[in-house]
Amino acid sequence: MISVHGLKKHFRVHKRPPGLKAAVASLFSREYTTVKAVDGISFDIRPGERVGFLGPNGAGKTTTLKILSGLLYPSEGDVRVDGHLPQAREEAFLKKVMLVMGQKQQLLWDLPPAETFELNRAVYDVPREQFRKTLEELTQLLELGDLVNKPTRQLSLGERMKCELAAALIHRPKVLFLDEPTIGLDVSMQMVMRDFIKRYNEETGATLILTSHYMDDVAALCPRVVVIDKGQLSYDGSLDALVQRVRPEKRVVLHLGGPVERQQLESLGQVVSLEAGKAVLQVPQAGLSQALSRALAGLPVTDLNVENAPLEEVVSELFSRSRAAREAEAQA
Amino acid sequence: MSVRGTVRALPALFKVGFAEAVAYRAELFVWVLSTTMPLVMYVLWSAVAREAPVGRYGDREFLAYFLAAFIVRQLTSNWAAWQMNFEVRQGILSMRLLRPLTPVVSWAVETLAYMPMRLLVIVPPVVTWLAVLGGAFLPRTVAGWGLFALGAAGGWLLVFTINVCVGTLSLFMKSSLKLMDAYLAATFVFSGYLIPVELFPDRLRAVVEWLPFRYTIGLPVELLTSHHGTAEAARLVAVQWGFCALFGVLGLLLWRRGIRNFEAYGG
Numbered sequence A: 001m002i003s004v005h006g007l008k009k010h011f012r013v014h015k016r017p018p019g020l021k022a023a024v025a026s027l028f029s030r031e032y033t034t035v036k037a038v039d040g041i042s043f044d045i046r047p048g049e050r051v052g053f054l055g056p057n058g059a060g061k062t063t064t065l066k067i068l069s070g071l072l073y074p075s076e077g078d079v080r081v082d083g084h085l086p087q088a089r090e091e092a093f094l095k096k097v098m099l100v101m102g103q104k105q106q107l108l109w110d111l112p113p114a115e116t117f118e119l120n121r122a123v124y125d126v127p128r129e130q131f132r133k134t135l136e137e138l139t140q141l142l143e144l145g146d147l148v149n150k151p152t153r154q155l156s157l158g159e160r161m162k163c164e165l166a167a168a169l170i171h172r173p174k175v176l177f178l179d180e181p182t183i184g185l186d187v188s189m190q191m192v193m194r195d196f197i198k199r200y201n202e203e204t205g206a207t208l209i210l211t212s213h214y215m216d217d218v219a220a221l222c223p224r225v226v227v228i229d230k231g232q233l234s235y236d237g238s239l240d241a242l243v244q245r246v247r248p249e250k251r252v253v254l255h256l257g258g259p260v261e262r263q264q265l266e267s268l269g270q271v272v273s274l275e276a277g278k279a280v281l282q283v284p285q286a287g288l289s290q291a292l293s294r295a296l297a298g299l300p301v302t303d304l305n306v307e308n309a310p311l312e313e314v315v316s317e318l319f320s321r322s323r324a325a326r327e328a329e330a331q332a
Numbered sequence B: 001m002s003v004r005g006t007v008r009a010l011p012a013l014f015k016v017g018f019a020e021a022v023a024y025r026a027e028l029f030v031w032v033l034s035t036t037m038p039l040v041m042y043v044l045w046s047a048v049a050r051e052a053p054v055g056r057y058g059d060r061e062f063l064a065y066f067l068a069a070f071i072v073r074q075l076t077s078n079w080a081a082w083q084m085n086f087e088v089r090q091g092i093l094s095m096r097l098l099r100p101l102t103p104v105v106s107w108a109v110e111t112l113a114y115m116p117m118r119l120l121v122i123v124p125p126v127v128t129w130l131a132v133l134g135g136a137f138l139p140r141t142v143a144g145w146g147l148f149a150l151g152a153a154g155g156w157l158l159v160f161t162i163n164v165c166v167g168t169l170s171l172f173m174k175s176s177l178k179l180m181d182a183y184l185a186a187t188f189v190f191s192g193y194l195i196p197v198e199l200f201p202d203r204l205r206a207v208v209e210w211l212p213f214r215y216t217i218g219l220p221v222e223l224l225t226s227h228h229g230t231a232e233a234a235r236l237v238a239v240q241w242g243f244c245a246l247f248g249v250l251g252l253l254l255w256r257r258g259i260r261n262f263e264a265y266g267g
Helices: A020-028 A061-068 A113-123 A128-141 A145-149 A157-169 A188-202 A214-222 A239-246 A262-266 A285-298 A311-330 B003-023 B025-033 B036-051 B059-076 B080-090 B093-097 B105-110 B115-121 B125-134 B140-167 B176-189 B201-209 B218-224 B231-263
Strands: A001-013 A031-045 A050-054 A078-083 A097-101 A175-179 A207-211 A224-229 A233-238 A249-256 A270-275 A278-283 A301-308
Touching: A001 A061, A031 A061, A031 A188, A031 A224, A031 A311, A050 A061, A050 B125, A061 A078, A061 A097, A061 A175, A061 A207, A097 A157, A113 A128, A113 B003, A128 A157, A128 A249, A145 A157, A145 B201, A157 A188, A157 A311, A175 A188, A188 A207, A188 A214, A207 A214, A214 A311, A224 A239, A224 B125, A233 A311, A239 A311, A249 A285, A278 A285, A278 B140, A285 A301, A301 B036, B003 B025, B003 B105, B003 B115, B036 B059, B059 B115, B059 B125, B059 B140, B059 B218, B080 B093, B080 B105, B080 B176, B093 B105, B105 B140, B115 B125, B140 B176, B140 B218, B140 B231, B218 B231
Parallel strands: A031 A233, A050 A207, A050 A224, A097 A175, A175 A207
Antiparallel strands: A001 A031, A001 A078, A224 A233, A249 A278, A249 A301, A270 A278
């Protein structure tokens, strides 16, 4: 469905120090620098897959999505989406894809979302009957109710995002690019959005690429993740495998019925945190059963959980390792 | 988007554009007030003409000319260049580019959707014209009215294609608003908006004939005030549509080239 090979996007950026002197000097002579937003990444995505793009700010995730949706021309490389060259922006291609950006909206600001829905129906040439049915489904699933008849500017952020998603799906795109779709939403609204996105993927078989800084979004939606850092691919595979690779240790959460010494815990594994009634340990996979037996035998344990390390920590460690590797490479 | 698809989408685009025009009615009213310059110019020129006619222009001729200038300005003006600059700088153009409809069509329709509101605005000058001047100066033949209609449509299209050219430059220069300001300044001087082109010195007039400005306002005004015979009017309208084609092709080339530079800021 999506194939990306050797993709590069470089921007030429005007560099100017602050201050009046620099402002005047820039009138006569300008210094430019090349920013390598995306620097040679390759991956393939099968139809119906849900893939999460992870990376720190400025990693190149959004730039990649903009290239895939035809907004940006790549500097180099070959990109195909369902057989189309995105930058050619053919009508057939644009009718198959949609990019939803959490920080940009397509809803008409001063008019109710219903007007944008109708506009999209006309522009995407959706038959009336199909439009009515799709809108009914979207209204029900996203609990839009009367929101669609209020001016967009009077909607809350969460309400607006629900309508934004509905507007994006009026033409039932086969490929959906979601760039931070839950940004700024409260926890319950994030869950509504996640459930809806997953359901859309399962019911329509649409291919889905998601970027989000909320790891819960990625964990809930994306069995596969692609990690991009400084424009380069640093991981492509399953989320579970990523966790196993970066943090193979397990987290053991002990709920304690009485006080324990830190030294007692350190003999079981690395102490992540210790507070009244609760301790969190990091234990290698191989020594897990032994550590659990010893904990149950020697400590006042009332309850325990075994978990993977939080995804935020896994990703953060992956980025640190990538940076360290690059710095070492640069020094060599 | 295919021509058929675009045509099918037009009613919805008009409807949304009109709904936006109504939503911004206070802003529209303020904008209308800012376009009353021809009425100010009439007061100034009629004071000059009180002593002696200026060329063939006496008080009644100036009144007809500047009422016509007010009407034509309402019919032909648009703001696509400002809209394009804003959307390029804010990255909003991204959302338009995602739709299977060329943004140029959307900008054109959005401008035209304001027309019903503008037609309301031209009612007072039309009533003034009929009350004070009766049918004087107006075209007396179907051909005359037809050429005025073509000239007014051509005026709108010329202003729009120039706007597209200047607006598209923002894809190369990050902002082309200063260029638009310079274009507007030249328009005020050379288009016949403030001074009938006929009153320019001969040499300047000869130059103005070869520039696009007078075809945006001056020519439709001259057609509405029956300034030319049918043959000359038809020749001038042909020149005007030639300019439309020229700027249309230039705008298309600039757009195709410029869109490769779009950096889709934000998000």
